[in-house]
Amino acid sequence: SQQGEEDPQALSIQEGENATMNCSYKTSINNLQWYRQNSGRGLVHLILIRSNEREKHSGRLRVTLDTSKKSSSLLITASRAADTASYFCATDNSNYQLIWGAGTKLIIKP
Amino acid sequence: EAGVAQSPRYKIIEKRQSVAFWCNPISGHATLYWYQQILGQGPKLLIQFQNNGVVDDSQLPKDRFSAERLKGVDSTLKIQPAKLEDSAVYLCASSSGTSGRGRAQYFGPGTRLTVL
Numbered sequence: 001s002q003q004g005e006e007d008p009q010a011l012s013i014q015e016g017e018n019a020t021m022n023c024s025y026k027t028s029i030n031n032l033q034w035y036r037q038n039s040g041r042g043l044v045h046l047i048l049i050r051s052n053e054r055e056k057h058s059g060r061l062r063v064t065l066d067t068s069k070k071s072s073s074l075l076i077t078a079s080r081a082a083d084t085a086s087y088f089c090a091t092d093n094s095n096y097q098l099i100w101g102a103g104t105k106l107i108i109k110p
Numbered sequence: 111e112a113g114v115a116q117s118p119r120y121k122i123i124e125k126r127q128s129v130a131f132w133c134n135p136i137s138g139h140a141t142l143y144w145y146q147q148i149l150g151q152g153p154k155l156l157i158q159f160q161n162n163g164v165v166d167d168s169q170l171p172k173d174r175f176s177a178e179r180l181k182g183v184d185s186t187l188k189i190q191p192a193k194l195e196d197s198a199v200y201l202c203a204s205s206s207g208t209s210g211r212g213r214a215q216y217f218g219p220g221t222r223l224t225v226l
Contacts, residue, residue: 004152031212043153043201045214088152096211097166100152 004032004089004101012107019076021104023089024069030092032065034074037103038085046074046087076106084108112136114218116202122224128190131221134183135204141165143215144177144187145201153201159185192225199223 007022023032034046047063049056049072056063062075076083086105090098115134123129135142140161145153156175158165161182170177174193179185189196199222203215 033214042219043203043217045216048212048214050212090152092212095166097155097158098215100154102150102152 004091004099006087006089006101006104008104009102010105010107012109013079015079015081015108015110017079019079019083019106019108021074021087021106023072023074023101025072025089025091026070027093028067030096032072032092033090033098034061034063034072035088035090036085037088043088079106079108081108081110114202114204114216116200116218116221118221119219120222120224122226123192125194125225126191128188129192129223130186130188131200131202131223133185133187133202133218135185135202136206136216139204139206139216140182141205141207141213142179142185143203143205144185145203147199147201147220149198156187189223192223194225197223197225 004023004025013019031050033048035043036046037043047058049063049065060077065072084107086103088100088103090100117132142159144156146156147153156170157167157177159179162179175189177187199220201217201220203217205213205215207213
């Protein structure tokens with residue numbers, strides 16, 4: 001069953017702009033992870049945020065988590081062509097297995 | 111550090127044939143996962159191993175799919191017989207720690223299976 005749902009399904013922006021993707025989930029979690037998938041590098045882990053954390057940064061990436069709203073957002077600042085990819089959020093179930101959303105397809109236009 | 115290795119990268123078979131995929135995880139990673147990813151969807155967990163034991167295989171169609179991880183290192187996923195709906199990318203991932211709890215997963219390049 002699908003736990004996380006990303007929004008929007010697709011996003012197209014100009015290079016240099018910021019991109020924001022959202023993830024909503026249904027049941028309580030221990031942690032939430034964001035991954036990126038493109039044809040060149042496959043599926044790559046970006047950030048893990050634990051349920052007791054509210055915000056994490058990694059380079060140009062910023063992730064927020066609001067457990068009261070069961071939602072998370074991924075912000076990519078100063079986007080680059082290489083950021084073109086699908087972005088997935090994955091939340092863990094009670095057995096710590098990851099349940100994945102369908103992803104947001106991000107296109108960065110030059 | 112070498113990443114997760116998978117082979118073959120591509121496979122085309124006729125329905126009712128059998129196929130096998132191989133995965134070698136990152137050295138020292140005790141937890142290994144097999145996922146199925148259908149085009150336009152997120153990965154779906156098929157089976158999770160902790161060393162050479164199965165942690166979860168609740169979503170593995172056991173009438174046609176089987177997986178093993180002998181010696182707790184590399185793993186093989188087999189489909190026999192294949193159906194048209196098995197066309198997908200099969201991803202192998204590994205993580206460190208006990209049962210991969212709260213850990214990042216590292217993915218291989220995947221095997222793209224086409225069943226005709």
